[in-house]
Amino acid sequence: MNPTIQIEDKDAKNLLKKLPKIKFSRKERPRDAPLKKNVGGGQGRGNVADQVVQPETEPNHLKRGLASRHLTMISIGGTIGTGIFLTSGASIAKAGPIGALLAYAIIGVLVYFMITSLCEMATFIPISGSFNTYAKRFVDPALGFALGWNYWYFWSMTIAVEVVAAAIIMEFWAPNVPTWIWSFLFMVFILAFNLMPVKGYGESEYWFALIKVVTVAVFIIVGLLLDVGIVGNSGEAVWLTNYAHGITDFYGLLAVILTAGFSFQGAELVGIAAGESMNPQKNVPQAIGQVYWRTLIFYLFTIMVVGLLVPYNHPNLIVVDSGTNALAISPFTIVFEKTGLGVSMHIINFVILTTVLSAGSSGVYAASRALYNMACEGCAPKIFGEVSEKGVPFYAVFATASVGSLAFWMSLIGEGKYYTILLNISGVSIFIQWAGISYTHWRFRKAFVAQGRALSDLPYQAMYFPFGPIFACSIFSLLIIGQTFNAFYSADYGHKDPSIVITAYSGAPLFITLYLAFKIFKKTKVVPLMECDFDRGFDPNAVDIDEDQFDILTKMTAVMIKGGKKIRNVDFWGNAIDMTEKGVPGNEVVTEGQGQVVVNIPQQNGPMPGETPVVPVTA
The missing domain is CATH 1.20.1740.10 (Amino acid/polyamine transporter I)
Incomplete structure (x- = not known):
């Protein structure tokens, strides 16, 4: 029997309803990095469930901060x-x-x-x-x-x-x-x-x-x-x-x-x-x-x-x-x-x-x-x-x-x-x-x-x-x-x-x-037409998020519970938010199901820093 997702914050529940519609913006990858896989099995750009969220591994790079x-x-x-x-x-x-x-x-x-x-x-x-x-x-x-x-x-x-x-x-x-x-x-x-x-x-x-x-x-x-x-x-x-x-x-x-x-x-x-x-x-x-x-x-x-x-x-x-x-x-x-x-x-x-x-x-x-x-x-x-x-x-x-x-x-x-x-x-x-x-x-x-x-x-x-x-x-x-x-x-x-x-x-x-x-x-x-590179700098599975949708993500914290694991927040670029700076150990990004991004975090007493208290998972 699948576990039930229970979230105390009303706004967070509303956010969950919007998640399938939210599209995350492309982010330039390191030039030598491989393309991300579409773990959801779909084709084209897909939706948020198709995205593999990876921790930031790049060195210092230009920041996307211009509206x-x-x-x-x-x-x-x-x-x-x-x-x-x-x-x-x-x-x-x-x-x-x-x-x-x-x-x-x-x-x-x-x-x-x-x-x-x-x-x-x-x-x-x-x-x-x-x-x-x-x-x-x-x-x-x-x-x-x-x-x-x-x-x-x-x-x-x-x-x-x-x-x-x-x-x-x-x-x-x-x-x-x-x-x-x-x-x-x-x-x-x-x-x-x-x-x-x-x-x-x-x-x-x-x-x-x-x-x-x-x-x-x-x-x-x-x-x-x-x-x-x-x-x-x-x-x-x-x-x-x-x-x-x-x-x-x-x-x-x-x-x-x-x-x-x-x-x-x-x-x-x-x-x-x-x-x-x-x-x-x-x-x-x-x-x-x-x-x-x-x-x-x-x-x-x-x-x-x-x-x-x-x-x-x-x-x-x-x-x-x-x-x-x-x-x-x-x-x-x-x-x-x-x-x-x-x-x-x-x-x-x-x-x-x-x-x-x-x-x-x-x-x-x-x-x-x-x-x-x-x-x-x-x-x-x-x-x-x-x-x-x-x-x-x-x-x-x-x-x-x-x-x-x-x-x-x-x-x-x-x-x-x-x-x-x-x-x-x-x-x-x-x-x-x-x-x-x-x-x-x-x-x-x-x-x-x-x-x-x-x-x-x-x-x-x-x-x-x-x-x-x-x-x-x-x-x-x-x-x-x-x-x-x-x-x-x-x-x-x-x-x-x-x-x-x-x-x-x-x-x-x-x-x-x-x-x-x-x-x-x-x-x-001259580069032959069939050899022109359209892939570097472009993630074929990633698309954009509207700025009003981005406001939703930045103004609230949604904590999803599934199978005893917390699905951690993702930032504007679809990257897992790094909580190590807040003193939370064990930030390992894994994948489950149809490309859902899950973060294994050791069980702790009380919520993570900055999170809304949640109701425990019930089966």
């Missing part, structure tokens, strides 16, 4: 930075308002295809610093190696760009203080920020990014009110001249498309952070949708408002001249000056300062996770794969911050010229990365179908496949090639400064060198 709102704001924090607050003015100056709007819209469409491709892969195999791993498994290990280092390289350069921009902004209040001092202080701040546990970092970044979102929204509203004459004095109606000006020239448009690429970088951060997301199958698609539409709307409306209020040839728009190294103030400041409130200039400059630093912090986060992932995959020194007890890859963070410290001597030599050089390096590199992601997704889906897998097993399916990834990869590749012509023939780069011409295309030769070097020395080949 959907954290993913969204980390990505927005990396995307909304100098691209919208500083270089949006240069975009209008180079191509006019219409040309700038067209350039940002073009990049926006391409980014949509790219991030939906990334979302499909990241929800199926959610690992931190994912790009090089996906390319390594589904295309060629050499491509994964090159993409990984390319991504780390361009984010490291971007960190320097953000810190240089922050130092320039400080000249608004302290024009006599050397910019290298500000660069040093800001770099220390960013480093400290990234040494926080991921949950604390995510929460802090959430609020910093929220400041950006609110600021851009207020800017758009105030700008529209200025244009119709409700607030302040917008002066003459410059929008007629601006929008009648049209697109300056083809090379100006091409240059702004490059700038727009720099502005949208960070949209892919959701894929980087997927490995630290609490619920990647649910959170990643939500975050990607929010990031894309918010960013696109903010950029297009910002360009439109600046075009309504600021002449395209305004001397204070950020236009860099290699002869004078002139770098002017933000178009946001120019617009808020028109409100007539002197304090608004200080407020907006402070907000711009915080947003630029936040973007730099997101850069350290992205680059360090990419470096960590490469170390785990054997594509970087193993030391960068070491993680602190709080789940921070501290060696990778320090290495990334060190490269970002190039901002120090960039500030000493001259902000304007070298700001543009760094911008060019970053812009071309991100196009390479996005093209690689798009092509990798095309191979991912082809291999998935070739191996006889059902598309319904994908937690998220990218729309417009195969058109989306093919189109995005093709246009990104053309833009990389087009930047070469822009560097040689555009009047901006013109024939004035060879260093700017060279750096405008330096990302491509670096990427090709990395790819060929790894391919030659390691003798790698």
